[in-house]
Amino acid sequence: MTVKHFHVEYSKLNNEGTYSPGDTLTGRVVVVTTKETKVQCFYVQAKGKAKVSWCEGNGANTVVHQDKRKYFYFEHIILQDKNKGDGSEIIGAGRNVFPFTFNIPNTDMPSSYQGKWGRITYSLRAQLTQSIWVVHKTKTEFPFRTTAEYPFASKTEMVIIGLKEQQQATRISFCGIGKVTMKFVSEKMGIRQGEAMGVTVEVINESSRTVTPKLYLCEKQTFVAQSKHMVHADDVLFGTGDPVSPHSSHTVTKVLSIAPLLSPTFFNCSMMKLEYRLKVTLDVPQERDSEIKLPLIILLGSPKPPQQKPKRSIWFRKLIG
Structure with missing residues (x-):
């Protein structure tokens, strides 16, 4: 040789x-x-x-x-x-x-x-x-990075504006004797790699059961080949609230930190796409969990020194202050 x-x-x-x-x-x-x-x-x-x-x-x-x-x-x-x-x-x-x-x-x-x-x-x-x-x-x-700021399918002005807007959803479910009202609020729909934001869950428990809210970051990978689809989903728990006893209410606030290396949302590939959701569930013994999902778009972050910590937003500081 x-x-x-x-x-x-x-x-x-x-x-x-x-x-x-x-x-x-x-x-x-x-x-x-x-x-x-x-x-x-x-x-x-x-x-x-x-x-x-x-x-x-x-x-x-x-x-x-x-x-x-x-x-x-x-x-x-x-x-x-x-x-x-x-x-x-x-x-x-x-x-x-x-x-x-x-x-x-x-x-x-x-x-x-x-x-x-x-x-x-x-x-x-x-x-x-x-x-x-x-x-x-x-x-x-070699690592390749797109220059598209919004590499997802819908690029309408309303969606781009909505990235910075607060979003919320409410769900009423019944368990035991009575109902449980859950309100889920996230600071915004779009967040960059390495950033953090606050999310809150308000639970009004008018039932006879104790319920516990849990918060998840959900990843969904979709693959397409020969007109067939395959989906891989993964839910990562990032927060659990205190149990809410019958006939009481409780509000929990958690910080969602996006890892700098977490892949951004993308739709600009014809054979695969990557999406995220925020999900909150009510863990109720002997009952089917209730859940709320909100869309989340992870955007490409700006290069930062490895030692720099993600900053919490002004909205979150006001929320917990």
């Missing part, structure tokens, strides 16, 4: 190392050899794609649903074309560096994403072929 080391790397444009539509991607392929090496073909590729895949059924009845879409594909020949290489090119002994440049299309493309049954990836791949028996391959993925 004359090739001791073979890898592809890219230059970082910012602290996060992310690229966006319209950026120029620069990098290099590094080859370390023990002696002069003949090359049949040597190239590097840049690719952006989305792919979904899942199985239904068991055994002989298993059906695979899958689909993929390519956002861009570029190839740069470094020494020899893979279809025309004749082995006449030679790489010198030692460390060799081969730079390359690709211009990412300035079009709407979704951010990098890893879901339950699908991925959106942006990658660099390099291949060096010495002979039909000796082929060297290397790959690295």
Whole structure:
């Protein structure tokens, strides 16, 4: 083996190392050899794609649903074309560096994403072929971030305005002897990565049972392939109120903090989408839980130092003050 080391790397444009539509991607392929090496073909590729895949059924009845879409594909020949290489090119002994440049299309493309049954990836791949028996391959993925401020389906002015508006819902349910009224209020519909906001639940318990409110952040991943849909849902508990005894009332306020690395809401991929909801349930012994759901859109956050803590909003400070 004359090739001791073979890898592809890219230059970082910012602290996060992310690229966006319209950026120029620069990098290099590094080859370390023990002696002069003949090359049949040597190239590097840049690719952006989305792919979904899942199985239904068991055994002989298993059906695979899958689909993929390519956002861009570029190839740069470094020494020899893979279809025309004749082995006449030679790489010198030692460390060799081969730079390359690709211009990412300035079009709407979704951010990098890893879901339950699908991925959106942006990658660099390099291949060096010495002979039909000796082929060297290397790959690295680079993080891609959309420049669309609102990468979801409905971009009407009312929805954009509504991102900053307070939202609320009320539900009346019956358990035991009597009724329970639950009012759920969230500060706004849209929140950025790394931010926090307050939510409140007011429970008026006129029943004969003790009830306990629980608050959840709900994630919903939807995948589409061959006209089939598959959904993966996950509920994360972020707050539990005190039990509300019969014929009493109680208001609980909790802070919802959005992790900086939590993927933003997106609908701008034809094969998958990511949505969120806020949910509050009433935990009632021996009764079916009542629940209220409110929409939540997680927006792309501004880059911040890792040590900076999310700020609580003015609305929340007034609410609990």
